[in-house]
Amino acid sequence: MTTAPRTHRRGVKHGGEISNVPLGERIADQLRDLILDGVLAPGAPLVETSLAAELGVSRAPVRQALRILGLDGLVETVPYRGTTVRGLDRRDVEELLRIRTLHEGFAIRCIVERGDHSACDVLYACCDEMATVGGDVAALNRADARFHASLIEVADHALLITLWRTISMQVRHVMAMCNRRVADARVIAAHHRRIVDAIAVGEDERATMLLEAHVRDVIELVLREWSEPDAA
Amino acid sequence: MTTAPRTHRRGVKHGGEISNVPLGERIADQLRDLILDGVLAPGAPLVETSLAAELGVSRAPVRQALRILGLDGLVETVPYRGTTVRGLDRRDVEELLRIRTLHEGFAIRCIVERGDHSACDVLYACCDEMATVGGDVAALNRADARFHASLIEVADHALLITLWRTISMQVRHVMAMCNRRVADARVIAAHHRRIVDAIAVGEDERATMLLEAHVRDVIELVLREWSEPDAA
């Protein structure tokens, strides 16, 4: 859910072991990257037969993959018509970022309530990492995504994490669609660090406000580059 | 799923037309009701082969159905092991209801921001309906569910509605698992009406607080009956 944890996989994290991960999920991962990297533009059709042929597999796992992506909100399937990469319009972006703020604010409250200090350590580490990426825009994006993902994870709220999966996927999608020119990485890292500072001293309201301000900046930045919404 | 709108279906709402709805979705609906009505207890295995045989269909649509339910957080699938009805423990219930409060509070803010008065009309109608169910517990549950669903819908926030699908499904699951003895329907209806009153005059904070109190009551009521968590 959405969404509950999709599957339970045990074992094998290290090395390049033989994967017992169902084909469908691996295909989904592959297609997801293609979409999120912008290789598959919004509106592009994803034909089961063609994909199966290209990937050298049967249609069954491809179908499963498309369903997973549909779940993630990355593609749209119409019965008997086909599946296409989902387009995002201005309203989608606004909705997405507001919801994101809502959930991150909730995560902050969870952390503060528990007074979990190790959580702050994790977040500080993310900030440090963010400060070191220099001018690499892609790396900054990744570091930023990692910070926000960590914020959700350390909240230690299983359902929140589940919901976050869907949201973060679409956030990545939005970010991929605008070649965001960013400010200095160290400035952004400092912004984030201030949020963690507030969390560390238990001021969840201030932390939330800082976070809202941060996300609002991002919204503005994104929407400015959103000249032509390619209409879903 | 979680989650973007699963599919777009056009046409045929009335009568018992021939359904062009894919079998898998119909099966999912059927199984969902079975789970939500408690016929299929948590932990019960859902074997693709057996279900296909019982329903007189092939395994393909059954697989699709199980995947949809997995998305809704109602079942759990482990690769090569099988699918079972998901069990809910005390923590799940608490997480669920907190998340629910979070989203409904957000919905309230959306409505107040837009100053949408027709929204309040819809909600008042739900309250009226709720007041008339008398001692029918099931009907009261349905009316309550309808109120909260309406609250989300009138917020007019597509992504919120999507996320709500997953949540509400699990809420129904929880409600189904405890034979909740409720207070007088008219009292509960009055509680809800007070929330709408606050929304109508734009006092979103008060509305949210009232709603939080309401949900907290529900949590308490549910958890009290949660003697033996059957452990996921």
Added chain:
DNA sequence: TAGTGTTACATTGTCGACAATCGATCGTCC
């Protein structure tokens, strides 16, 4: 008896083929 290797069974994963459905195109009729 404790431990190990093996076998059998249940279940899901994957495959290729056929049927149902949809949209567009073309032809026909007024």
Added chain:
DNA sequence: GGACGATCGATTGTCGACAATGTAACACTA
């Protein structure tokens, strides 16, 4: 010429069979 209907191609929906995987019970060995 315009509207209606049939046909066609493309795509997904469904099916039955086979392969891969994991669990558990069993026999075997030290």
